[in-house]
């Protein structure tokens with residue numbers, strides 16, 4: 001399956017750059033069937049995400065966060081509705097939408113650099129160029145000097161950085177992250193959160209990030225979507241603005257101590273608690 005442009009190519013290239021990277025979900029729903037059982041994981045959902053947004057998805061366990069992310073990634077075709085990336089109908093995975101999972105999925109038999117080179121190599125990029133691309137990305141995520149190591153020689157946090165480099169090297173328009181820091185210790189997690197914010201500022205990508213932590217969601221995002229218990233649907237769509245925010249500013253963990261942060265965290269935590277039903 002590959003993505004399909006539903007309008008002529010010319011129209012697709014004439015479209016405003018911002019709209020080309022806009023993600024639009026229309027009545028997207030998912031029902032899983034196994035035997036005679038049916039599970040409505042995601043109720044029909046309408047959603048628009050603009051380029052450069054940092055959106056966090058939170059909600060009770062089993063409310064369909066991963067399902068929604070997998071549909072946007074193109075790993076899962078929804079049982080109803082459509083996903084559009086600009087004027088292109090999402091019908092399968094694409095390097096345009098890079099995915100970072102909770103458990104790093106690096107190939108253990110390859111070096112770290114080999115893992116990062118994997119995407120460009122599959123696209124036929126020559127050896128010298130893909131090596132340069134990989135080394136640049138490893139530098140971006142703070143792994144200069146670790147390219148020749150095997151993934152198992154890296155710590156969990158370093159493996160997550162390598163995974164992010166492997167996604168970024170494909171220059172995706174959207175980065176989808178499914179609880180990427182869930183398994184990390186609190187200090188590493190905080191460091192990687194700040195690194196991610198700094199990367200997001202520099203690269204100007206759209207990020208969609210699933211987390212169970214309301215604090216993580218408020219700290220990272222420009223927008224939080226709260227989902228209800230099954231069948232999942234978006235019940236709160238909240239813009240996040242914190243003291244000191246600005247187009248070039250990378251938030252510091254110090255913002256967590258502000259009353260504005262704590263107030264937002266409380267508001268969203270209460271909504272999630274109520275969403276448990």
Ligand SMILES: Nc1ncnc2c1ncn2[C@@H]1O[C@H](COP(=O)(O)OP(=O)(O)OP(=O)(O)O)[C@@H](O)[C@H]1O
Pocket residue numbers: 032033034039040041059060061062063064065066067068230
């Ligand atoms: N392949 C599948 N077949 C059948 N049911 C599934 C499948 N995948 C997910 N489900 C069900 O769909 C619902 C939503 O699952 P999903 O993994 O999207 O939730 P989630 O919000 O990401 O959960 P968690 O926060 O626990 O990771 C759950 O009830 C789950 O059991």
